[in-house]
Amino acid sequence: MSKQQAALIQALGAHAYVDPEIFKAEQNLVFASTWQYACHVEKLASPGDYLVCEIATESIILIRENDTTINAFYNVCPHRASRLLEAEGCKKRIACPYHAWTFNTRGELISAPNAQNVAGFEISNYRLKACRVEILHGLVFVNLDDDAESLQQLAPEMLSDLEAYAPDLPALTFVHRTEALLECNWKVAIENYAECYHCELIHKELTGGVLDMSSYRIRNFANSQKHLSGSQSGEKRVYAFEDTSATDFVAWWLWPNFSFQSYPGGRMHCWNWTPLAVDRTHLTVDWYFPNTELADWERELIRHHAATTFREDSSVMALVQQGLSSRAYESGPLMIDAEKSQYSEHAVAAIQQLWRDAMGADYE
Secondary structure, eight states: OOHHHHTOEEOOOTHHHHOHHHHHHHHHHTGGGSOEEEEEGGGGOSTTEEEEEEETTEEEEEEEOSSSOEEEEESOOTTTOOOOOOSEEEOSSEEOTTTOOEEOTTSBEEEOTTGGGSTTOOGGGOBOOBOEEEEETTEEEEESOTTOOOHHHHOHHHHHHHHHHOTTGGGOEEEEEEEEEESSOHHHHHHHHTOOTTHHHHOHHHHHHTEEEEEEEEEEOSSEEEEEEEEOOGGGOSSOOSOTTOOOEEEEEETTTEEEEEETTTEEEEEEEEEEETTEEEEEEEEEESOSSOOHHHHHHHHHHIIIIIHHHHHHHHHHHHHHTSTTOOOOEEOOOTTOOTTOOHHHHHHHHHHHHHHOGGGO
């Protein structure tokens, strides 16, 4: 074997993407111990506003207590295990639909029918089980691991850039969601996002009319990755934009399944990949703008993104998942060049190492 061959890094084996037992283990080893994006603070603007979301197969309630505090609780009554809330809304009290145990927005039990007649029962001994919640520059994250490092500790570079590229993010408003049910494992989708080796072949309008691919680079950090590129100028642009001070494309991905992007023109959107099954992933892209009255170029940006890059990736990722199920495929080489150029798959290698570290040797 030559030195060049020996230096090649092999991708994860196909079993990591198609084995239902591995997918089941990931719920605990990956998703229950990492920061999971829940929503923008706009969704929980007033005291009592709540949102129910699913994280690592757990139903979680996010509810605003007051102007400064958002709490997160497991969506289960400590009495007889009933679910408490669904979807979203506003409630100053959380009443169990089964036996009417009632909790405040701090998760404290404040009433239980017939409690005064039950010997030994103390209302103060019962409350909703809380989980970690952090707000990162207007974005709300939840972690089921009580001992997890804070987001500021895990990704300080990302926070700094988020504040620089989207200083008004906490005040932005939701304007549109693009979403898809991807016919692939969540790692196929994340790895596709982490390289542009495929971009010039698959995304001709993105590479020819939005990004300056000669400047596209991805930089790895401990738990995150930064994508940075200049943009096309003049007549090459597929959409015009008004803010000529925001000409870069920048994206930050956070392990394992969240990213935010600022497109040329300074328009912000958040990506979240939710694993549903070993070969199914729900992808949402939420756009946040200064106001809901969109300029023509803003509408065109959203339309163009959905019709080109978003749709193109969805199709090719399904093909990858189909191939991973073939007995002919085991593992291929990652194409990593010394320069870490726009074609390099070094970010895919970093993601796969994060996965190995989280899962342990039993799942290699």
